[in-house]
Each structure stands twice: as structure tokens, then as C-alpha cells.
Amino acid sequence: MHLPFRLLLKSESFASMLRRSPLIQMGPAKDKIAIGRIFHVVEDDLYIDFGGKFHCVCKRPEVDGKKYQKGTEVRLRLLDLELTSRFLGATTDTTLLEADAVLLGLVESKQTKQKE
Amino acid sequence: PLLAGRRGGLGGRSGSRGVPRGGRRKAGPGRLSPELSSLLFSPGRTRNLLRIGVIKKPLWFDVYAAFPPLREPVYRVPRPRYGKVKDVIRPILYQEDEVRAKFYKVYGSGPRPFNLSQSNYKSTCQRFVEKFNELKEEGKIEEEKLFEETGKALLASGIILQRRGTDKVAQEDHQGVETRGSVLHLQLQTVLEEMQGQKKDQEEQTPELAERQKENPLPS
Numbered sequence: 001m002h003l004p005f006r007l008l009l010k011s012e013s014f015a016s017m018l019r020r021s022p023l024i025q026m027g028p029a030k031d032k033i034a035i036g037r038i039f040h041v042v043e044d045d046l047y048i049d050f051g052g053k054f055h056c057v058c059k060r061p062e063v064d065g066k067k068y069q070k071g072t073e074v075r076l077r078l079l080d081l082e083l084t085s086r087f088l089g090a091t092t093d094t095t096l097l098e099a100d101a102v103l104l105g106l107v108e109s110k111q112t113k114q115k116e
Numbered sequence: 117p118l119l120a121g122r123r124g125g126l127g128g129r130s131g132s133r134g135v136p137r138g139g140r141r142k143a144g145p146g147r148l149s150p151e152l153s154s155l156l157f158s159p160g161r162t163r164n165l166l167r168i169g170v171i172k173k174p175l176w177f178d179v180y181a182a183f184p185p186l187r188e189p190v191y192r193v194p195r196p197r198y199g200k201v202k203d204v205i206r207p208i209l210y211q212e213d214e215v216r217a218k219f220y221k222v223y224g225s226g227p228r229p230f231n232l233s234q235s236n237y238k239s240t241c242q243r244f245v246e247k248f249n250e251l252k253e254e255g256k257i258e259e260e261k262l263f264e265e266t267g268k269a270l271l272a273s274g275i276i277l278q279r280r281g282t283d284k285v286a287q288e289d290h291q292g293v294e295t296r297g298s299v300l301h302l303q304l305q306t307v308l309e310e311m312q313g314q315k316k317d318q319e320e321q322t323p324e325l326a327e328r329q330k331e332n333p334l335p336s
Contacts, residue, residue, distance in 0.1 A: 019210060022237040026230050027216055033229040051232025075229055107229075 022051070029078040029099075035107055038072045048074060050101070052081050058103040067106060076101040212245045218263060219244050223277050240275055 018024060026032055029052070036050035044060045046068055056076065060068055068074070080100040084093040165171045197203075219241050220226075226240040248266045267277055 017235075018208075020242075022230060022232045022234065022239060024208075024210070025216070025237075025239045025242045026232070027213070027220060027241075031225060033225045035229045035231045037233075049233075077225075 029081045032078050033104070034076050034078055034101075036074050036076050036101070038068060038070055038074065041068070041070055046074075046103070048076065048101070048103070050076055050078070050099075052078075052099055054082055054097055054099045056099040056101040058101065061103060061105075064106065073107040075104040075107055077104055212249070215245050215248050216241055222263075223279060227276055227278060240270075240277070243275065244270060244277075 026034075034050045034052075036048040036056070038046050039049050039055070040047035046058050046060055047055050048058060049055045056078075058076075078099070078101045083096040083098050083100050086093045162171070162174065162177065166173060166177075228240050230239055231237050244266055247269050248262060251262055251266055251269065270277060
């Protein structure tokens with residue numbers, strides 16, 4: 001079986017792993033489509049984790065609203081990995097500890113998805 | 117190496133803090149050792165809390181006492197930089213970032229959504245970059261054509277790349293599942309036609325594709 005070089009080596013350096021990591025592959029997060037998983041629900045607010053530094057919070061959509069429960073996989077369009085802003089007179093930014101994304105919908109089932 | 121570190125640490129610390137030198141005195145059962153008390157002198161929040169009895173001893177407490185850092189990790193406000201002085205931390209950029217930037221500019225996000233949770237995940241962009249490097253190493257194709265050739269090579273291996281050109285193409289992405297199959301069919305058709313040598317320039321594909329897709333949603 002043909003194994004990639006980095007799996008044949010028992011340990012891979014952090015720099016090498018970072019270079020190949022999906023985060024670096026993605027680049028700037030603006031307008032990228034990602035898959036997230038809902039890990040917490042508070043009535044109409046869905047807390048979605050997509051593997052970035054922070055999670056994002058989205059409103060439950062009207063279409064198929066009941067289908068969005070804990071553990072559901074959803075498609076997101078990422079806007080920002082971390083919501084930060086600098087207030088007037090401050091020396092550093094203030095962070096909300098949250099990412100920003102637009103909820104596109106549920107992840108389609110495997111039958112309808114095309115194999116690449 | 118453990119002992120050497122300890123001795124070095126002791127020497128350094130006593131020099132800066134003025135603790136009386138000498139061998140390590142044994143601490144009594146209820147007392148903190150001199151190294152520890154001298155060490156946690158100023159920001160000794162943990163030490164104070166421990167003394168009061170509010171928290172129980174954290175795991176790192178003894179370790180920190182035994183192997184303290186060279187500089188106490190107190191936050192120091194960084195000096196404001198003027199003029200040409202630059203940050204010591206360089207931005208993280210790789211050679212393949214050029215290819216990635218161009219890929220995202222032309223093709224948008226990519227046909228497949230990113231799954232950042234998987235550590236060995238390979239996005240479409242990554243495959244594109246690898247193909248690009250492969251073709252570059254082969255050296256047969258010249259620089260300007262490399263980008264297009266990589267696109268064609270990926271199409272041949274089954275990965276469909278939709279250009280981020282006209283709005284109609286972008287809207288088709290979100291419409292539904294039924295249209296995707298027909299869109300794929302149309303794209304394959306155009307690719308076949310191209311490979312048969314009818315069209316060379318890929319830009320001509322997009323308006324044609326857009327026209328066909330305009331006809332497509334009408335029956336559905």
C-alpha cells in the first residue's frame with residue numbers, strides 16, 4: 001500500500017503539519033464554505049463549531065427549523081474567524097470570542113452528494 | 117541535565133532576588149520551601165489562595181517551583197513602535213500561497229465545503245496546488261499556461277471547478293440538488309467538446325454555461 005512520506009515517518013514536525021493543515025489550505029476565511037456541527041442550542045440560537053478558533057452563533061432558519069438539533073451538520077459561509085474591534089481610545093482590540101458565519105443549510109446526504 | 121538546570125535556576129534567582137545563598141534547606145511539613153516563597157513573592161496569587169485554603173494545590177505548582185522560567189511571566193505592556201521598527205514575528209507565508217490566492221480569486225471557495233475538524237483533510241485547493249507543483253516540476257508547460265493546464269488536469273480527474281465569474285453561476289450553487297446533476301452533465305459536455313479541440317480559451321465556456329443554465333431552471 002502506498003503511504004505518503006509523512007505517515008511513514010513516525011513523527012512529523014509541527015511546521016510541516018501546519019503547512020498541510022486545512023486551516024492554512026483555506027487561507028483567509030472570508031466567503032469560504034465550511035461544514036460545522038451544532039454543539040449547543042438555546043431556543044432559536046444555534047452554537048456551531050466548524051473547527052476554527054471560535055464557534056459561531058446563528059439563528060435557527062425558518063425552513064426545516066426542527067431539523068437543527070444538537071449534533072446536526074450544517075453548511076456555513078464564513079465571514080470572520082474572530083469578531084474583534086477597537087474602541088475609540090483603546091490600545092488593543094476587544095474580542096467577542098466568537099466567529100461570524102452565515103448559515104446556508106443542512107449538509108446534503110451522501111446519496112445526493114457527488115463523489116470527487 | 118535535570119540537576120544542572122536546577123542549579124542554574126537557583127543561582128539566577130538568588131542573584132536577582134537577593135535570597136541568601138546556600139544549600140537547599142529542607143522545608144518543614146507545613147512551610148513553603150525558600151525557593152518557592154521567594155519565587156512566588158510578588159504575583160503569588162496561587163500561593164495566597166493555597167494558604168487560605170480556597171483552592172487545592174494545582175498540578176503545576178511543584179513543577180513550577182522546581183523548574184521556574186528564566187523570566188517571570190508577568191505581563192509587560194509592549195513599547196509602542198515608531199518608524200521602521202518591525203515586529204520580530206514574521207507573517208506566515210508559503211510558496212504555494214501564490215497559487216492558492218490565484219485559485220481562490222478565480223474559482224471562489226471551491227466546489228467542496230471545507231471540513232476543518234479533520235486533520236488530514238485535503239481540500240480541492242490543496243489538490244490544485246499539488247497538481248500545479250507536479251506540472252511545474254515536469255517543466256513541459258510554460259508559466260502562463262500552467263494555471264489553465266492544472267484546471268484541465270483536475271477536470272479530467274473528475275473534480276469540477278466552477279468559475280466565480282457571472283452571478284448566474286454562483287446562484288446555481290445554492291438552488292438545489294436536482295439542478296446540480298444537470299449542471300455537472302452540461303459541464304462535462306462542454307469539457308468533452310473542448311478536449312475534442314473545438315475551443316481553446318476557457319473564458320468562452322462561462323457565458324455559454326451561463327446561457328444553458330438560464331434555460332435549465334425554467335422547466336424545473
